Amino acid sequence: MxxxxxxxxxxxxxxxxxxxxxxxxxxxxxxxxxxxxxxxxxxxxxxxxxxxxxxxxxxxxxxxxxxxxxxxxxxxxxxxxxxxxxxxxxxxxxxxxxxxxxxxxxxxxxxxxxxxxxxxxxxxxxxxxxxxxxxxxxxxxxxxxxxxxxxxxxxxxxxxxxxxxxxxxxxxxxxxxxxxxxxxxxxxxxxxxxxxxxxxxxxxxxxxxxxxxLGRVKGNKMVNMQLSNQKLVDRGTRMIIEELGLDYEHAKTLLLMHGSVKKAVDAYKNASSI
Structure with missing residues (x-):
């Protein structure tokens, strides 16, 4: 052709x-x-x-x-x-x-x-x-x-x-x-x-x-996104609240400690299972 x-x-x-x-x-x-x-x-x-x-x-x-x-x-x-x-x-x-x-x-x-x-x-x-x-x-x-x-x-x-x-x-x-x-x-x-x-x-x-x-999304959420501004920190915090039922400040502290939604949720669940 x-x-x-x-x-x-x-x-x-x-x-x-x-x-x-x-x-x-x-x-x-x-x-x-x-x-x-x-x-x-x-x-x-x-x-x-x-x-x-x-x-x-x-x-x-x-x-x-x-x-x-x-x-x-x-x-x-x-x-x-x-x-x-x-x-x-x-x-x-x-x-x-x-x-x-x-x-x-x-x-x-x-x-x-x-x-x-x-x-x-x-x-x-x-x-x-x-x-x-x-x-x-x-x-x-x-x-x-x-x-x-x-x-x-x-x-x-x-x-x-x-x-x-x-x-x-x-x-x-x-x-x-x-x-x-x-x-x-x-x-x-x-x-x-x-x-x-x-x-x-x-x-x-x-x-x-x-x-x-490759497992970089959970459900429909960007659980591995970089926390490069306040909007994304807030979004990540709300994802953790939805997943774990925590209050806002606790969820935000976890997020900032671990650096991503996925790591924060995994760490919390592991600690809770001990």
């Missing part, structure tokens, strides 16, 4: 500058509603990837997200949210972006065109067969990502990809390609919109389901 860049096809809307603010917002919302449906169609592939990630992480493996521009930023964003949300070390989910951290705020010229740099960065992190490398690119053509995935695969490392074009060069380098086809963007070629939204949804699905499988 010939490779077609749906992400670059003309918008379904025209004369955007002549539209009212309300019309623009309603049109964007109409397009955004297509994203969840496109993501739903990709669930079988997402499930397959998560099923491969979990046993690797149980053996000490890591997830590496790789992307450029918006895709790279979204990978870094998802990775950065794992420690505070699930209390995991920041070394377990790693986001790499073409051009390095400076590219999070500023475009770095030609960084995404370097076919070798991505693999070099993975080697700097001592990537190995327990790890999983997931390339993210709306177009599915980013050389920085493709080169890294190709080398990773040669070294026996599982590769996945998230793209918005079917049968892309990047998907060809993935053991488990996820294709989320959202159609042309509202502003032609602006893949920070629907493609970016869909990427964020899929990244949420991957890491949240992995962390639940």
């Amino acid at each position: 010939a490779f077609t860049k749906i992400t670059e096809q003309p918008s379904l809307y025209n004369d955007l500058e002549k539209k009212s603010i309300r019309e623009i917002l309603e049109d964007i919302n109409t397009e955004d509603q297509k994203v969840a449906l496109a993501t739903r169609k990709a669930i079988p592939q997402i499930e397959k990837l998560v099923s491969e990630i979990v046993p690797r992480m149980k053996q000490g493996g890591r997830i590496f997200y790789m992307g450029a521009g918006t895709s790279g930023r979204l990978g870094v964003l998802d990775a950065s949210e794992i420690p505070p949300t699930f209390g995991m070390p920041k070394t377990l989910v790693i986001g790499l972006i073409a051009g390095g951290d400076i590219a999070l705020r500023n475009p770095v010229e030609n960084a995404e065109d370097d076919m070798e740099r991505g693999w070099q960065e993975l080697q700097e992190h001592n990537v190995n067969e327990k790890d999983v490398v997931i390339g993210i690119a709306a177009s599915g053509t980013t050389p920085y990502v493709i080169g890294a995935m190709r080398e990773a695969r040669k070294h026996g490392i599982l590769t996945g990809s998230i793209t918005s074009n079917p049968d892309s060069p990047m998907a060809a380098e993935a053991d488990i390609p996820i294709e989320m086809i959202v159609g042309p963007e509202y502003v032609t070629g602006s893949s920070r919109m629907k493609s970016g939204t869909g990427q964020k949804m899929i990244l949420n699905m991957i890491t949240t389901s992995v962390m639940i499988q």
